[in-house]
Amino acid sequence: MDDLELVTLTERQRKARRNRSIAIGLALAALVIIFYVATIAKFGPAILNRPM
Numbered sequence: 001m002d003d004l005e006l007v008t009l010t011e012r013q014r015k016a017r018r019n020r021s022i023a024i025g026l027a028l029a030a031l032v033i034i035f036y037v038a039t040i041a042k043f044g045p046a047i048l049n050r051p052m
Contacts, residue, residue, distance in 0.1 A: 009017070040047070
């Protein structure tokens with residue numbers, strides 16, 4: 001296993017990976033917000049008045 005070759009990324013590749021990761025994170029956050037808003041819109045404010 002001493003022949004393990006590691007890939008070294010260039011600065012441009014690292015920046016592209018970071019930008020891609022940020023874009024995926026923002027898309028995921030937007031999806032969560034959309035689902036939250038859709039749930040509140042569907043059930044309305046009465047969802048907060050249910051018995052526990």
